[in-house]
Amino acid sequence: xxxxxxxxxxxxxxxxxxxxxxxxxxxxxxxxxxxxxxxxxxxxxxxxxxxxxxxxxxxxxxxxxxxxxxxxxxxxxxxxxxxxxxxxxxxxxxxxxxxxxxxxxxxxxxxxxxxxxxxxxxxxxxxxxxxxxxxxxxxxxxxxxxxxxxxxxxxxxxxxxxxxxxxxxxxxxxxxxxxxxxxxxxxxxxxxxxxxxxxxxxxxxxxxxxxxxxxxxxxxxxxxxxxxxxxxxxxxxxxxxxxxxxxxxxxxxxxxxxxxxxxxxxxxxxxxxxxxxxxxxxxxxxxxxxxxxxxxxxxxxxxxxxxxxxxxxxxxxxxxxxxxxx
Numbered sequence: 001x002x003x004x005x006x007x008x009x010x011x012x013x014x015x016x017x018x019x020x021x022x023x024x025x026x027x028x029x030x031x032x033x034x035x036x037x038x039x040x041x042x043x044x045x046x047x048x049x050x051x052x053x054x055x056x057x058x059x060x061x062x063x064x065x066x067x068x069x070x071x072x073x074x075x076x077x078x079x080x081x082x083x084x085x086x087x088x089x090x091x092x093x094x095x096x097x098x099x100x101x102x103x104x105x106x107x108x109x110x111x112x113x114x115x116x117x118x119x120x121x122x123x124x125x126x127x128x129x130x131x132x133x134x135x136x137x138x139x140x141x142x143x144x145x146x147x148x149x150x151x152x153x154x155x156x157x158x159x160x161x162x163x164x165x166x167x168x169x170x171x172x173x174x175x176x177x178x179x180x181x182x183x184x185x186x187x188x189x190x191x192x193x194x195x196x197x198x199x200x201x202x203x204x205x206x207x208x209x210x211x212x213x214x215x216x217x218x219x220x221x222x223x224x225x226x227x228x229x230x231x232x233x234x235x236x237x238x239x240x241x242x243x244x245x246x247x248x249x250x251x252x253x254x255x256x257x258x259x260x261x262x263x264x265x266x267x268x269x270x271x272x273x274x275x276x277x278x279x280x281x282x283x284x285x286x287x288x289x290x291x292x293x294x295x296x297x298x299x300x301x302x303x304x305x306x307x308x309x310x311x312x313x314x315x316x317x318x319x320x321x322x323x324x325x326x
Contacts, residue, residue, distance in 0.1 A: 082138075
């Protein structure tokens with residue numbers, strides 16, 4: 001547990017943060033069909049390109065079953081998995097748009113949150129466009145998010161107006177794993193050049209999006225009453241577990257299309273896999289830090305975080321390397 005005394009950001013400092021984020025979105029932003037040269041021969045999609053082979057940093061890519069497959073099967077499965085995660089990212093971004101517009105409807109005139117968050121939603125529309133175009137070109141048969149998420153997206157979206165504090169935690173539950181995994185792949189040398197370009201754009205803008213979610217929660221959560229804080233502290237670990245699973249673990253439909261045996265799925269993604277458990281805890285470190293700071297991760301709620309496998313030491317600062325916490 002962090003021993004640093006936490007002081008909630010005052011209104012003036014919070015407004016200054018929103019102004020900086022808004023100005024950054026104006027100065028540096030990307031458009032899906034302007035800043036990506038889709039017709040560049042380097043970005044051509046060849047289904048047999050060996051650069052689709054999963055790097056060892058991917059949970060499936062480092063498993064002996066995958067490594068033992070003929071190279072053509074590694075390529076086929078790798079392409080499907082990479083595109084499936086990208087498609088899931090598209091679906092999460094659409095969830096953010098759905099809930100985000102509900103959130104904005106409730107803001108009063110003059111609230112600077114409106115300007116920045118509209119910038120963010122605009123950027124998300126371009127992420128959706130670039131991810132979907134990539135999916136169409138590379139592996140249009142993928143499914144993406146699990147069925148339970150697709151079924152509940154309309155209800156989750158309503159949280160933008162019903163319970164925005166939980167909605168912003170849901171945003172982090174989707175954005176943190178995607179950001180974490182994409183950066184790991186890029187640091188490991190990347191994959192196909194087109195996907196590398198998309199991931200680099202996404203990581204650059206996602207830093208602002210994650211920063212806003214953290215700033216919004218830091219500013220608003222401390223003023224919640226004790227009942228709402230307790231409810232949030234009990235719900236967030238479940239949301240983190242589900243969000244991580246939806247992003248990282250192939251859906252049943254994609255598992256079937258890739259031909260991954262059930263026993264391999266259990267070995268790679270099951271609760272007994274110590275490496276997978278560590279990755280999940282590492283991905284949640286920034287959110288744990290935030291929740292400790294605003295008082296929703298405490299002695300009462302901590303056992304629930306352990307129950308869902310998202311417990312551990314909080315990060316000391318955002319994006320602290322996992323190796324520095326070991």
